[in-house]
Amino acid sequence: MxxxxxxxxxxxxxxxxxxxxxxxxxxxxxxxxxxxxxxxxxxxxxxxxxxxxxxxxxxxxxxxxxxxxxxxxxxxxxxxxxxxxxxxxxxxxxxxxxxxxxxxxxxxxxxxxxxxxxxxxxxxxxxxxxxxxxEALNGRLRQCEQGILQLAEVTRAGVAFVQDGLHLEVNQSYARLFGQLSTEEVLSTPLLDLFEPEYHAAIRDLLKSTGPADPGSIVLLDVGCRRPDATRFDARLLASPSEFEGESCLRLILQPIETPPIYAVATAPPTAGLAPLIAEIESHIDEQRLVIRPFAIFYIRVAKISDVMREMGLSIGLELLDEFSHTLSRLIGGRGSLVRVSENGFGLIVDGLDEHGAQALAAELSAQARLPMRASVQDATVPDCQIGYFLVRDRASAPEDIINAAYRLCIGHHYVGQAVGGGPKTSAPAGGDDEATIAHKIEYALHNDQLKLVYQPIISLMGDSQENYSVLLRLFDEDENLLEAKDFIGAAIRRGLIEELDRWTLRSAIDVIGQRRRAGHSLSLFVNLSEDTLRNPNTVLWICDCLREFDVRGNWLTIQFREDVVVGNLASIGKLVETLHKIKCRVAVNHFGTTERPEMLLQALALDFVLLRPSLAQGLADDSAKQQRLVQLATLAREFNVRSVVTGVEDARALTVLWTAGVDYVQGNFLQRPSTTLEVQT
The missing domain is CATH 3.40.50.2300 (Response regulator)
Incomplete structure (x- = not known):
């Protein structure tokens, strides 16, 4: 390897x-x-x-x-x-x-x-x-500081950054706690003026004792606060060292004592918004996107609340939802972190659950989390909430993608689950001796140079002179038997070997590009990346190293992702596509057109190519419905300035249809079967 x-x-x-x-x-x-x-x-x-x-x-x-x-x-x-x-x-x-x-x-x-x-x-x-x-740590620190500021804007707790007893920045909740409509009024007020005189000495000591020299110190203090109209309230003050715009300061988090502290989750009504849920997910994942603590994420939706509101009115409906959230919090207790993310939706994170445990918890909540009895339109035999759950382990995608996955599972079925990270996206993973044997063959091939690249040309119908090839992987086992990718990729994904295969393929392809370009050929290769590889934040840096090592330009390489992988990891893919474009690599989505609204994908991502699914080209000349669908997809790609590739072309009659539809490129066994040589056979 x-x-x-x-x-x-x-x-x-x-x-x-x-x-x-x-x-x-x-x-x-x-x-x-x-x-x-x-x-x-x-x-x-x-x-x-x-x-x-x-x-x-x-x-x-x-x-x-x-x-x-x-x-x-x-x-x-x-x-x-x-x-x-x-x-x-x-x-x-x-x-x-x-x-x-x-x-x-x-x-x-x-x-x-x-x-x-x-x-x-x-x-x-x-x-x-x-x-x-x-320098990298300083960059991460600046990102963390920016993230803290963003979280401060959405949290219900009052957050302030102070220096020498003066406010540098406060969030809207902090201003509202002190009866101010705008943050500017609070910024012009000295810190001590917001607290009762008997607490001034303690706050002065706090300002002196907690500084940048003691970055790990956190002080908790119960204080009495005063508003401009002379009314007062008791609050719990959490102080810790921080930075604001490069200046050392103190971060204060203020929570009225009549409500539970911000860190209480067990039996309190859930906090609102996606930000707390995203922060909780991030706490389970390190900077390499590896899962430190495996967890299950649940999306709980009160599906019938719209009917209740229609029958009983908005105010009563909202009141019932609040009572439901208290009931849900009580049922969960200390088992997990609950966040209300929308009017009728809740996110729940529970550590350490396997498939059986997640399914049992979903069944328990579905049976016991009920709207109050006065919701007269309810049928007692039907659950009041729908639940979808998602198991996260090994390596994770962006938090938004994880939340979206649980949400999609929730709205699709009553309560269903799926696993992510190091495992297959199916309910029954393949296993047994056959898979172990294949995994052994993969490891043997990786360590004994028994992998081989084969190439299939991507032919332009519009006169492009560049030599475009799709890269495919083959494996020789110890007995010199040749295995195609479909014979071992599934086992590689399930056994955690797919990243090694992807890296071998990428580096070998970049090496080939460098050799052919130095020989005067205008070669460009299309290489597939798996879901596990795209989740690795070091992937792009590794590609940069390979491009520099072999003196290859990024625009000679096209990175491909499957459409179903893109849909399930849209936030992660979006950031990855932006980064790949920065190093001039081109990006493609294959098996394009399987979703109901492919235009949403083109709107969300700046793609260079779309490769249509092979089944669309099969029997194309005799299938008017397929022809119409093909024209729609090719036209859609053109509208977004994306070039289209039809794969799986098996007969000459299809070429006429493809030309008429305005397709840019074609690929398939009719044109040329995958070969170990980079020459178009005529």
Whole structure:
């Protein structure tokens, strides 16, 4: 199985190729670097660094053809964090050292001192990696701060950011607690003026004791608050260190004591809105989208409330819904986190449930969560709520996609469930000895170079001169038997091997693109990605590494997703498509047209291609309904500036229909069966 290099790229400034090779041999022997570029001088230094993403610069100051002053001046103008090490003749070392310090050179190494060179390169690369990690952490911190601000806008609790006793920012709930209609009025009021005098000393101590030097400290304080009209209320104040727009401050969360604290979920009426539910889901998932704590998410809908409101009126209907939410909270108790996400919908998250436990809880809630008896239009034999649940384990998609999955299952059936993450999307996963045998064959092929790519051409009907091919995967087992993808992909998904197969396929395809492009061919490959791979947040970074390693442009690669995967992970896919477009990769959806409203998919995602499902091309010439559907889909794709591909073409008569329909590309065994060679057979 090919593995991509994690070694850094060095830029060597020298006019002698042999000298660059000698330096690289020294560093390669110490396993410090594998990849290098060389340039003869300061010209194009900035372009090379920008285009090739170098990690370290070595400047051979002893090379007579290298104008060191120009190189150092160009380096200083770049203001880059990439370290530069100057190599000098021993007799010139003192002179060069004084000059190099003025230009920000990280180290000066004598020409004939390979040990110093190795130590210096190792230190600078480690330092660069630490700085990049710190920068990434700062970026994540800024995102977290932004997320806190967004959550503060939707929470019912009062949230304020204060510094030196003055308000920096407050949310609308905080202003309402103090009887103000706008946040501006509260911002102009000192913090102490909002509390009764007897609590001023405690709050002053709080402001002094909880600061940035103690980032983990959290203080809980019961206080008396006062409004401008002299009315007062008791509240619980939660204070913790935070940052606002880069400034250290204190975050205050204020909750009136007459209502339960914000962290109580067990028997309290559920909080409202999607934000708390999304935050709860995120707490179960790490930054790699791996599930730290497996959980089940339930969507509970009071389906008949619209009938109740029609018969009894809006006010009574809302009152009944509030009572229902209390009943639901009481039934759940401390077993999970309940959030009211809409007028008649509730989200519930319960840790550690398997399929049997989730089904049992759904049945229990369906039987016992009832509207009050005075809802006279209710039939006691029919449940008052519909429930859909979704089991999440291994790797998860975006929280919005998880919530949508539970919602779709709820509105589709009475109470049904499905699992996600490392498992199949079916109710009865395949198992037994056959699957274990196939999984063994996959692992053997991955570790013994027994995988092979085959290619099927995608032919343009509109005169496109680019060589487009769809990439397919084949596997040889220990007995040299050839297995097609349909024989092992299902087992790979269920056994958690699909990401390894995807990465092997992607890297091998990018390598092939690089070889063919250097040979003068205008090749572009279409590669499928699985659901597990798209959920991995490191996928795009890994693709970038492969593109850089093989010197391949992103627009020579098209990443494909199945339509059913896209529909079930729309939020995750949307972000992924944006990121792929940033690195110039093209994006396609295959098996297009299976949903009732495919235009919604085109509106939500900026796609480059849609590949229609193969069944649409079967018997096309004799099926007027299929012809009409084909014309609709091709026209729809054109309206969104998306090129259409019809797959599964098996006969010549279909080509006439496809041409008339305005289809852009065709693919199928009639044109050419999948082959190990990248040549269109005529």
């Amino acid at each position: 090919p593995t991509h290099s994690q070694q850094p790229t060095l830029l060597i400034v020298t006019s002698e190729t042999s000298e660059a090779e000698r330096l690289m041999a020294t560093l390669r022997e110490a396993r410090l670097a594998e990849l290098s570029l060389s340039i003869p001088g300061a010209e194009h230094l900035d372009k090379v660094i920008t285009a090739r993403g170098c990690d370290l610069i070595l400047c051979c100051g002893y090379d007579r053809d290298v104008e060191v002053d120009k190189v150092l001046s160009a380096y200083k103008r770049l203001k880059t964090t990439i370290p530069l090490i100057l190599l000098a003749d021993p007799e010139q070392w003192e002179t060069e050292a004084a000059r190099a310090r003025r230009f920000g050179v990280r180290d000066i190494v004598r020409r004939a001192d390979p040990e110093h060179l190795r130590l210096s390169v190792a230190r600078e690369l480690a330092d660069l990696k630490a700085r990049q990690a710190a």
